[in-house]
Amino acid sequence: MxxxxxxxxxxxxxxxxxxxxxxxxxxxxxxxxxxxxxxxxxxxxxxxxxxGLPLEHLLGWAEFCGLRVGVDPGVFVPRARTALLVSAAAATTRPGGAVLDLCCGSGAAALVLAGRLAPRWLAAADVDPAAVACARRNLAHLGVPVYQGDLFDAVPPAWRGRLDLVVANAPYVPTEAVPLLPPEARLHEAPVALDGGRDGLAVLCRVARGAVEWLAPGGHLAVEVSRRQVDAYRSVLTGLGLVPSVVHDEDLDATAVLARRPG
Incomplete structure (x- = not known):
């Protein structure tokens, strides 16, 4: 004791x-x-x-994939289920690649991928200034840049068409379902990190369209969705010329969709 x-x-x-x-x-x-x-x-x-305040906001950190990740008030708290997304993404990419963590929140995914992939270039981006400030502190010791802006608009254009992996834990909750979320999320996390539009796929569809331009041939996009959104999102990816696959973990109640740019 x-x-x-x-x-x-x-x-x-x-x-x-x-x-x-x-x-x-x-x-x-x-x-x-x-x-x-x-x-x-x-x-x-x-x-x-x-x-009703989130425990992680009170402590100032959350445990994610065995790491302690700093989490500021108002910033999206990394979920245990997102470990599937990170693991599935890492499995698609050889060490030393160019990796981008979009909709990075606290930067938790980038923090884990830095250790697992030792990328030659790793960056994170988010539209929320509070998330960007939090991620910058979490990733500062690794020298990882964190950009503020709308999806790929925040990323240096020199990396267009050169990324080996894009991980995006983008919002996928349908707008009408946001009021049904636990109070810890809907009252204490930024709405921009939760609301995925009418069908929950608005931001994810924009991520997919951007990935077509920003991924290198053979590169992968990895996102998290709900199980009921898989078929619709897979159709979007196929329509863009990407090759999708799906990974599900019953224990984590998690679903990740991967999409490879041919070539």
Whole structure:
């Protein structure tokens, strides 16, 4: 037991979190106690968590693929299911390629891919200024540039047609379903990171059209979708001349779509 756990009443914290509906109240209590340096600080953290603030925003980090990724308030929290997207993307690309993380949020995917692929060029981009600032801090020690702008518009034009891998964890929730998301997401994450338009594919279709121009021959696009969107998105990719494949993980309840540019 750590000194922090001896100082604070863990059982009271667990009870409060469980009453607020936190499914993993014991684990969350331990994390909040470790993050607090005084009883007053702990009380504040517990109050804010009970009010619905995301645990990751309170801690300032999220665990993703075995790494601790900094997450600022308002920034999209990397989901465990996105580990499938990153793994599937890495499997398509040889080490030393040119890699772009679009809609990067905190930069979590780029952070993992840097270790797995050792790219000769790696960059990230997002339209949200808060996400860009967060990703820049997470990736600064690797010297990875993070660009702010709308999808490929943010990327230096010299890389058009030269990318071996584009990973895009773009928003894919249909607009009418956004109000049905858990409060942690819809109230505390940027809407631009969640809302995928009428059918959820508006941003992903733009990503696919851009990938046709920005991928090198033989390069791959990798995105995350819901299972019910697979057929529609596969048709979009095929219509653009890309060659799609689908990976699904039942345990993670995750679906990734890969698309290769022929050549």
């Amino acid at each position: 750590t000194s922090a756990h001896r100082q604070f009443d863990r059982s009271a914290v667990v009870t409060r979190l469980r009453a607020a509906g936190c499914v993993f109240a014991e684990d969350e209590a331990d994390l909040l106690i470790d993050a607090a340096d005084s009883p007053g600080r702990l009380a504040d953290l517990v109050d804010r968590r009970a009010a």
